[in-house]
Amino acid sequence: MKRIERTGTIIKILSESPGKLFSLNFFTNLFGAAKSTVSEDIAICKKIVENLGDGEIVTVAGAAGGVKYIPRVSERVIKEFQTYLSDRLNEPSRVLTGGFLFTSDIMFDPHVTKQAGKIFATRFMDLNADYVVTIETKGIALALMAAEALNLSLVVMRREGKISEGSTLSINYISGSSGKIQKMSVSKKSLVPGTKAIIIDDFMRGGGSACGMAEMLSELDVETVGIGVLIATREPEKKLVDNYYPILYLDNHDNPHKSIFVSPNKVMP
Amino acid sequence: MKRIERTGTIIKILSESPGKLFSLNFFTNLFGAAKSTVSEDIAICKKIVENLGDGEIVTVAGAAGGVKYIPRVSERVIKEFQTYLSDRLNEPSRVLTGGFLFTSDIMFDPHVTKQAGKIFATRFMDLNADYVVTIETKGIALALMAAEALNLSLVVMRREGKISEGSTLSINYISGSSGKIQKMSVSKKSLVPGTKAIIIDDFMRGGGSACGMAEMLSELDVETVGIGVLIATREPEKKLVDNYYPILYLDNHDNPHKSIFVSPNKVMP
Numbered sequence: 001m002k003r004i005e006r007t008g009t010i011i012k013i014l015s016e017s018p019g020k021l022f023s024l025n026f027f028t029n030l031f032g033a034a035k036s037t038v039s040e041d042i043a044i045c046k047k048i049v050e051n052l053g054d055g056e057i058v059t060v061a062g063a064a065g066g067v068k069y070i071p072r073v074s075e076r077v078i079k080e081f082q083t084y085l086s087d088r089l090n091e092p093s094r095v096l097t098g099g100f101l102f103t104s105d106i107m108f109d110p111h112v113t114k115q116a117g118k119i120f121a122t123r124f125m126d127l128n129a130d131y132v133v134t135i136e137t138k139g140i141a142l143a144l145m146a147a148e149a150l151n152l153s154l155v156v157m158r159r160e161g162k163i164s165e166g167s168t169l170s171i172n173y174i175s176g177s178s179g180k181i182q183k184m185s186v187s188k189k190s191l192v193p194g195t196k197a198i199i200i201d202d203f204m205r206g207g208g209s210a211c212g213m214a215e216m217l218s219e220l221d222v223e224t225v226g227i228g229v230l231i232a233t234r235e236p237e238k239k240l241v242d243n244y245y246p247i248l249y250l251d252n253h254d255n256p257h258k259s260i261f262v263s264p265n266k267v268m269p
Numbered sequence: 270m271k272r273i274e275r276t277g278t279i280i281k282i283l284s285e286s287p288g289k290l291f292s293l294n295f296f297t298n299l300f301g302a303a304k305s306t307v308s309e310d311i312a313i314c315k316k317i318v319e320n321l322g323d324g325e326i327v328t329v330a331g332a333a334g335g336v337k338y339i340p341r342v343s344e345r346v347i348k349e350f351q352t353y354l355s356d357r358l359n360e361p362s363r364v365l366t367g368g369f370l371f372t373s374d375i376m377f378d379p380h381v382t383k384q385a386g387k388i389f390a391t392r393f394m395d396l397n398a399d400y401v402v403t404i405e406t407k408g409i410a411l412a413l414m415a416a417e418a419l420n421l422s423l424v425v426m427r428r429e430g431k432i433s434e435g436s437t438l439s440i441n442y443i444s445g446s447s448g449k450i451q452k453m454s455v456s457k458k459s460l461v462p463g464t465k466a467i468i469i470d471d472f473m474r475g476g477g478s479a480c481g482m483a484e485m486l487s488e489l490d491v492e493t494v495g496i497g498v499l500i501a502t503r504e505p506e507k508k509l510v511d512n513y514y515p516i517l518y519l520d521n522h523d524n525p526h527k528s529i530f531v532s533p534n535k536v537m538p
Contacts, residue, residue: 004273008280008317015281017380048277096435104434105459108409108425110417111286136406137425140377141413148379156377156406165373166365190374 001031006041011048014057014069018121019151023066042067053077054118070125071118071149075268078122081115082264086248089231089262101250101262107138107202107230116247117145120200120228123245123269124150127225130195131155133217135184135209139201142230146200155197157213161185169219173212184212186220193221204232204246207239214241231262245269270300275310280317283326283338287390288420292335311336322346323387339394340387340418344537347391350384351533355517358500358531370519370531376407376471376499385516386414389469389497392514392538393419396494399464400424402486404453404478408470411499415469424466426482430454438488442481453481455489462490473501473515476508483510500531514538 001009010027014020027038046057053074059067073081085106094102106112120142132150134143135157147154161168165187172183191197199213214224232239232246251261270278279296296307315326322343328336342350354375363371375381389411401419403412404426416423430437434456441452460466468482483493501508501515520530 004276004313005317005320007273007277008314009321011277012280012284012318012321016284044273045277048274049281051274052278052281096433098432100433102433102435102456102458104425104456105422108413108416108423110413110420110423113413114417137409137427140406140409141423144377144379144382144410144413147377148383151379153374154377154379154410156373158406163367164365164369164371166371187371187373189371 001033003037003041003044006031006033006038007044007048010041010045014045014067015049015055017151018055018069018071018149021060021066021068026066071121072125073115073118073122073269078119078268079264081119082248085112086262086264089248103202103231104138108141110141113141113145116142116230117147117149119247119269120146120198120245121149123228124198124226127198128196129198129225131191131197131222132200133157133197133213134200135159135213138203139229142202143200146198146228150198152198155186155190157184157186157216159183159185165189169216171212171216171219173208173215175206175208182208182212184209184216186216188220191217191220191222196223196225198226198228199224200227201229202231204229204239204244206236207241207244210244211240232265270302272306272310272313275300275302275307276313276317279310279314283314283336284318284324286420287324287338287340287418290329290335290337295335340390341394342384342387342391342538347388347537348533350388351517354381355531355533358517372471372500373407377410379410382410382414385411385499386416386418388516388538389415389467389514390418392497393467393495396467397465398467398494400460400466400491401469402426402466402482403469404428404482407472408498411471412469415467415497419467421467424455424459426453426455426485428452428454434458438485440481440485440488442477442484444475444477451477451481453478453485455485457489460486460489460491465492465494467495467497468493469496470498471500473498473508473513475505476510476513479513480509501534 049057055071058070132143132147132152133155167188168185170185172181175182210227227244229246231248231250233250235252246265248262318326324340327339401412401416401421402424436457437454439454441450444451479496496513498515500517500519502519504521515534517531
């Protein structure tokens with residue numbers, strides 16, 4: 001195989017499995033090439049990926065080392081994405097009766113959720129988490145794409161305990177915004193005690209869901225090390241959790257007939 | 270930019286947006302290179318991707334033409350995946366009280382769902398569908414990855430109509446296996462009449478959910494052109510829908526204390 005074929009192959013394999021470590025041996029065997037040759041190939045791949053502005057190839061030294069692809073979205077790419085998404089969310093046809101915003105198409109859009117997942121990964125990459133956790137339903141696509149970008153397992157909490165979940169831990173909690181009692185439940189099989197989790201959700205108003213998830217995790221001896229949402233409301237400014245990262249903000253609208261204003265979070269991940 | 274850098278860049282851009290058409294102009298502008306040069310680059314990329322056995326780069330001729338990456342998983346890769354997944358599902362610790370199988374970790378695993386999504390794409394690529402449709406909750410990750418691989422929108426039906434979904438269409442249907450009445454609901458905003466959909470779900474026993482979804486779609490003048498599930502039970506052999514494609518089969522177990530047997534579908538997509 002020629003160098004041009006090896007580099008193309010390395011880039012495809014690495015970028016399709018973000019965060020997964022591939023040993024140098026993996027590539028020397030695949031190509032039947034010497035280590036020094038593959039090392040030179042990888043140096044070229046690093047330069048190519050860096051130029052694209054949405055990730056990097058990282059070398060991990062040592063006997064258990066190798067190379068991996070890490071999504072790391074540049075400020076320019078994030079700003080373009082925020083503008084594109086704000087424009088879509090500000091379409092007047094999205095405002096439903098009662099001032100609610102129709103977002104389901106966006107929250108399950110493969111392109112949107114993939115890009116958002118990479119932005120969450122850029123924010124939370126260095127926290128060495130073990131899981132991404134969300135609660136059904138509308139945050140699942142975002143959480144899955146974040147889990148893929150971070151190379152982590154995804155755990156989805158349910159509203160009701162299901163027979164197919166085995167033994168579950170459940171709590172009732174009060175929604176921060178509506179004041180209504182809600183339930184969440186998680187399979188005990190799905191989390192190992194003494195680990196760390198990142199919570200991802202579609203939307204945060206009062207922070208009740210995120211706070212409830214963190215409480216459940218804490219009962220299972222899992223530490224919440226980060227919280228990311230696609231959209232957070234500006235009001236109430238004080239939420240039930242601190243230290244959450246929204247990609248977009250939703251401005252308050254006292255009058256349900258007023259337009260809805262979605263705008264970028266200017267703080268970069 | 271050198272040829273080796275251009276080909277690596279083309280492979281990364283195409284493979285990260287499956288099914289999305291990129292014009293030749295896009296690449297000539299990106300590289301400041303001549304059309305003939307980019308055409309030669311693409312010929313090299315095609316060869317590299319073909320050798321990897323999980324997709325191909327396709328040229329679409331004409332003024333609105335260009336190139337796109339299509340996931341198309343080889344028989345060898347599918348068989349390896351089926352064996353790996355059957356082994357995981359046959360772990361004795363997965364059998365819950367009552368003989369249920371714990372599958373949540375697998376149904377939300379980013380690697381598993383991504384590979385399954387590509388297999389569904391390989392099966393359904395040529396049907397020219399407009400949507401992938403599923404029902405909450407455990408099929409969402411599979412459906413999202415299938416939608417990504419097919420470059421389609423994903424529509425998620427809900428168990429209950431939600432205020433944030435706008436006006437919805439709902440039906441009650443009888444679950445094919447349990448005989449219980451269940452409800453499903455879909456936002457009318459999310460589907461355009463006169464289109465085609467592929468239904469993806471995690472599990473099929475009697476086919477009630479798939480049949481209900483197809484009925485809902487039909488009421489919205491959306492034709493169901495394919496049905497894919499990760500696991501289908503062998504019994505009942507006659508389901509409420511025909512022409513579904515399972516990646517794995519689950520053999521029946523009359524005695525709840527018996528082992529559960531998951532095995533590959535030997536029919537290739």
